[in-house]
Amino acid sequence: MRAGFIIYRCMSDTGGDDADKNGKTAGSARQLFGHKGGAKPWDAPRTPPPPPPAESKDTSSAPYPRDATYTPRPSAEEKPAASSEAKAELESQLGPLDDEGELTKLHPNYKLLMRVGAIIVALVIIGGAAVLELALSQEIDFPTGIILGPAVLVALFIAIRIPLxxxxxxxxxxxxxxxxxxxxxxxxxxxxxxxxxxxxxxxDQGPIERALDIATLTLHTAGSHNASVRLPGLGHALAVEMRETIRAHIKRETL
Known part of the structure; x- marks a missing residue:
């Protein structure tokens, strides 16, 4: 009898544990599929998405006012930079063109600029002649001064007479x-x-022209032949005054 009671008690405890497990499983199923039998997750009502945030108006970039006016700042080229002496010099040069008339000479410093260029060419000629004569004297019995002497004379002529x-x-x-x-x-x-x-x-002014206070006036014209006419060797103030005079004439014709 005692052995039968122990077996019955063990079977009762096992059944209770199974019932608890089945109860927990059923509770989990009800939480997942709902209280109604046969309910599915996709049958649940959908939550509507939240409304989009309201757009904030950017007041940092306000529209440009219609009645605003723009006043350009005059550049350095538009300002009259010529002196009264340059104006007087240009006024004295204005007159009718004459093919037989006397030409106006360029600035005296332009002669110095051309002389500097001629001296550079003369030095190149002398250096080339010296190297050639040295190379020939090492190869053959070549007399000294046959090439270098005439080259020096030509260089002196180029440096002295040609610029003038x-x-x-x-x-x-x-x-x-x-x-x-x-x-x-x-x-x-x-x-x-x-x-x-x-x-x-x-x-235009190069570094040497800037040091000598001279400039080059360049006129760009319409057409293919002589589309650009250069007049070098002008004083800088005179070149600026000539540019302003020609520009004023062009403005009068376009009005």
Missing amino acids: ARYNARGYQISRDRLRVVRGILFRSDTVVPFGRVQHIDV
Whole structure:
């Protein structure tokens, strides 16, 4: 009897544990699938998405006012930089163009600039002649001075005479409505530029020209032949005054 009671008690405890497990499983199923029998997760009502956040108006970039006016600041090129002496010099040069008339000479410092360039060419000639004579004297019995002597004479002629001849062969004439530029020693060039054909004007200066206070006036014209006419060797103040005079003439014609 005692053995039968123990077996019955063990079976009762096992059944209780199974019931607890089945109860927990059923509770989990009810939480997952709902209280109704046969309910599915996708049958549950969907939660609507939250509304999008309201767009904030950016007040940092306000529209440009219609009644605003823009006043450009005058650049350095538009300011009259020429002195009264340059204006007086230009006024004295204005007159009718004459092919037989006397040309206006360039600035005296331009002669020095051309002489510097000629000296550089002369040094190159002397150096080349010295190297050639040295190479020939090492190969054969070559007399000294056969090449270097004439090269030195040619270099002196280039450094002394050529700059002076080029300076005297250059000049210009200016009137109220045109500019005449003459240059060349062997090949003479005589160019007349009407101000009405000028599109824009440049005043250029290199480092040596800046040190000598001279400049180059360049006129860019419409057309393929002689589209750019250069007049080097002008004083910087005179070149600026000529540019402003030509620019004023162009503005009067376009109005």
